[in-house]
Amino acid sequence: MSEFLAMGGYAAFVWPAWGISAAAVAGLVVFALAERRTAAERLRRLERDEA
């Protein structure tokens, strides 16, 4: 396990590269979901007020 984590001595480069990639992918998805929720709530509120 610790050998795997060491990445042949390149842990300081391999893990940050994967870490920032995972964070960016997660960030894009979370942003898209939050954007949808905000838009849906706004529309629901407006439709309720109009009715």
Add this chain to the structure above:
Amino acid sequence: MLSYFSNPQRFDGLARRVIPLLGVLTVVLLGTGLYLSFFGSPPDYQQGDTVRIMYVHVPAAYMAMALYAALAGASFVFFVWRHALADAAAEVIAPIGAVFTVLALVTGSLWGKPMWGTWWEWDARMTSVLVLLLVYLGYMALRAALEDAQQAARAGAVLAMAGVVNLVIVKFSVDWWSSLHQPASVIRFDGPTIHSSQLWPLAIMALGYTALAAWLVFYRLRSRTLVQRARQIERRKLQAARKAGPEAGGAA
């Protein structure tokens, strides 16, 4: 096909079916890619385990370029045929492309330090990718700066189409100038020169990123239709309030 999907209802119907499919595809491909990148592929005989950076670096760089091509293509369709959906797609694609460009630069830097001995070099490949990021950011800034939506869309389209010159420079920079960066080893006329044990994780990660980007674009386009419907209601309300205005505020 373009005119077929320029109908908003038809697009919405398509998006509704495509979004879950792309979501599942993204999870399966990125999961498989993650496994192959760390357990299904050997360390490189020269680069050791730093080769595992390639499996996030190359797909990110490919997405940075593919999304720019999509941005420019959508801009062209909007510019020529005035399809509102094409403009919406361009607007939604740009920030996603910018994120992948940042990823390509940062993971490249993290790979360059142990293998080239430097985080950064002002050579043709790296500089042109940095310019690609600036074009993405410039496009977003331009759209945000112009208040008139139609004007923003048209100016953005012109900028996006002009930026194609830089996209070509990114692609051929490694052939036209001497660069620290290696030339293409996957997309070549004579086929890939990379071993299959490394090509598989690379290809699957690239497909996973492609599915993710497609999911993001469709998902965000559907969110936009909700915002547009909300704006319509607000406009109706404003008009109703204006009509009621003279009687309600008649005293003044």
